[in-house]
Amino acid sequence: MFSNESHGGTRSRSLAVAAVVVVAALAGGWFVYDAHRGSDAGPADGRGPGAAPAAARTTPATVAHGDASAAPGATSAAPREELTGRTVVLDPGHNLGNAEHTAEIGRSVDIGTNRKACDTTGTATDAGYPEATYTLDVAHRARALLEARGAKVILTYDGDRPYGPCVDERARTGNAAHADAALSIHADGAPADKFGFHVIAPKSLHKGAADTRAVAAPSLRLATTLRSHFNAVTGEPLANYLGGKGLTVRDDLGGLNLTTVPKVFIECGNMRNAHDAAEMTDPAWRQKAAEGIADGLTAFLEGKR
Structure with a gap:
């Protein structure tokens, strides 16, 4: 690799x-x-x-720190600890079991601005590689990198439940942890001629259970920082759709509407595009995606761009 x-x-x-x-x-x-x-x-x-x-x-x-291939007697570099005391919540989008629990994930939940389905099945490549498999794999890789830098990392789920969690519960996990940053990991299912990645930040709003006024600005900074680092590490271009800037601000996603901590979504690529699909099914590229995510979160938490 x-x-x-x-x-x-x-x-x-x-x-x-x-x-x-x-x-x-x-x-x-x-x-x-x-x-x-x-x-x-x-x-x-x-x-x-x-x-x-x-x-x-x-x-x-x-x-690389402490690499086993170093010469005998060599001194390993000091471990990275820049994120010690920081808490990060990673939210792997969807769940492989959702397709077998359509009634449960189809029930509506309150997202403040309106009601929305608990969750969905997600998308897949034309060859059948599921978004839920991709997101959990990248979340595991990113968790390992962030923990190596001293962070406490919490996953909203870890392949340990038959379906879900619902979008409101995903938001509550980050809130309950008082996370310094939270990230939902996804892959898009756009038309096949569309490619690239984009990041989604919450709109500043106050309606019903949703109140993002305090976190909209830091979330936007997280979004732009993550966008820069993910692009630099993976080489994945900004999405050639949704305005071509690789960034949108939305008020229709429960995971963002209900957050009380800085949080964004990343759509790492378009699974229906042949090139993006080839990347996302490649373990080496998924490691790059995890590195881009870890670097973006680290820069944000250190107050960098």
């Missing part, structure tokens, strides 16, 4: 004192890098002229 390169060296010098020669050897540090070279399918069906060139779909090397 990734290639590792090890770099190292030794420096020595001798010093003659009287008739005794003392040789001191100083060991150089070993640095281990991940080259992050996922598969690059290049232009494919439905990939328009706005697609990122192949060169843009690679990522720069990053330091």
Whole structure:
């Protein structure tokens, strides 16, 4: 999935004192890098002229901590702890069991602005790879990265329930955790000629059970920060639909309407587009997606862009 390169060296010098020669050897540090070279399918069906060139779909090397391939006796880099004391909630969209529980997920719940279905089955690639499988896999990968940086990570569900949770419960999980940031992970099911990713932020509103006035601004900053980092790491272009800016603000999503903490949705690509589908079914690209998510959340929590 990734290639590792090890770099190292030794420096020595001798010093003659009287008739005794003392040789001191100083060991150089070993640095281990991940080259992050996922598969690059290049232009494919439905990939328009706005697609990122192949060169843009690679990522720069990053330091890998404590890599087992380092030379014996090498000193591992210090573990990252920049997110110590921070809580992140990851919300993997949908559930594989939803299709077998249509009555349960079809019941309506209050989202403040109106009522909406508890949940849906989500979409899938033309070959049948489900959105729910994608979102849970990426959530697991992102959780591992964030925990390695010191964060406490809570999932709204972890493949441990037959269906759901409903959209209002998903929002309540982040609220109850007093999360510093929350993210719903999804993939789109747009027409096949559409491609790219986009991020959705909550609109500032106060209606019924929904009151996002305090979190709309930080959520928008989270959205723009996440958009930048996800694009940089994955090379995935901004969606060539919905205005082409890769960002929308909505008031019809229960998971956003009911949040009391900074929260956004990310639609990581279009599963009905051949190129995006090939990426999302590739484990190496899913790791990149998780890295883009983790980097975006980390930057947001550190007050960076």
